[in-house]
Amino acid sequence: MASRADERAEPADLRRAADRRTRWPSNGAVLLWLVGLTVLILALDVLTGAGVRLGGLLAFLPAFAAAFCTVPQTTFTACWATATVALSLIYQPHHRSDAAVAVLVTAVFGVLSVLGCRYRIRHENELLRLRSTATAMQRSILRPLPLLTGQVLMDGVYEPLQEDKLVGGDIYDLAASPYGTRVLIGDVQGKGLAAIGVAFAVIGSFREAAHREATLTGLVEALEDAVVRHNAVAAETDEPERFVTALVLGIDTTPGVEVVNCGHPRPCLIGPGMPLSVPLGDADLPLGLHSLAPGPRSVDRFDFPAGTTLLLCTDGLTEARSPDGALFPLEERLAAGARPTAAGRLAQSPHDLAQSLYDESRGFAAGLQQDDIAILTLRRTDPAGPRDAVRSARGISRRSPDPSP
Missing domain, CATH: 1.20.58 (Methane Monooxygenase Hydroxylase; Chain G, domain 1)
Incomplete structure (x- = not known):
């Protein structure tokens, strides 16, 4: 015992x-x-x-x-x-x-x-x-939420899978670059230590290239090269090659947001009277598979006004299944959580929204977690008081240590 x-x-x-x-x-x-x-x-x-x-x-x-x-x-x-x-x-x-x-x-x-x-x-x-060991390695590369830049407050829920296949490869990060805020959310194919190795490669490349590359496509190309190099090393040891689905966003002080979708679930924009699923073009191939694509990656744009919440998630949420095999009705649950109060604000805070989605998905799947789950919420910050935005989002006391990076 x-x-x-x-x-x-x-x-x-x-x-x-x-x-x-x-x-x-x-x-x-x-x-x-x-x-x-x-x-x-x-x-x-x-x-x-x-x-x-x-x-x-x-x-x-x-x-x-x-x-x-x-x-x-x-x-x-x-x-x-x-x-x-x-x-x-x-x-x-x-x-x-x-x-x-x-x-x-x-x-x-x-x-x-x-x-x-x-x-x-x-x-x-x-x-x-x-x-x-695997979970400690995975958590060491993912900074604890919330994360803050001059333009964006990122909050949410991240819950790694810890079962017989060890852990999965969901990743996220936020970088304040000279070109605005860069956001990454991704999902490495497969599970275990090999998947964490690819996650290390992508996160390291993102943190370096986000400050170097002036364009979002340049940043994504750097991530693509990182996965390709990692797969080349893996092939030498007879390990399987892996790909990474990802969303890479560029957010600055303008209302518009640039996004490159590398085979990842689409983001959702939540606000009173606004559509939930962001209308984007066809998704590009995942990172590591771009050599199979007929052309260069494309950049989509959409409006992200102040007062709205941008939801990013991995397929651990969108593909959660009930015992009878039904998929988790994400948009239906979002529509319920996006109902405004009498003052015109959302009924739930961004963090509470992410937590409730996680709890509802676990209940929907009868408590069985089938994959890593990452649910991120992004809100534009007030340039005059971004630190207060962090405190108000999580209910943090002014006397507590500042959680911002």
């Missing part, structure tokens, strides 16, 4: 993510389970008069315990089963030879079950440590 010291050593979010794996049954539950099954088997033995059946059934109890219990609990189950079968030598002396064989079989099964339980727990602990 996991010790309390080990539990304190693990980050709280990782313990919650692995809770289903490390929540062992209590000793009382195991004892109750053993007593109940033993009584049932004894009752069957009395009713049928088949002495061999007693040992035959109890021999499998340690195997069941090995699949769900700790090593001490499995050891106790093996001893219990062996001792119960051995007692049949006393109460059923006329079946002594059969009982002796049953004792031997039960003891052997018990030893094998304890060894199997030790292997299972060691394997789960290795997976947990690997997930912990």
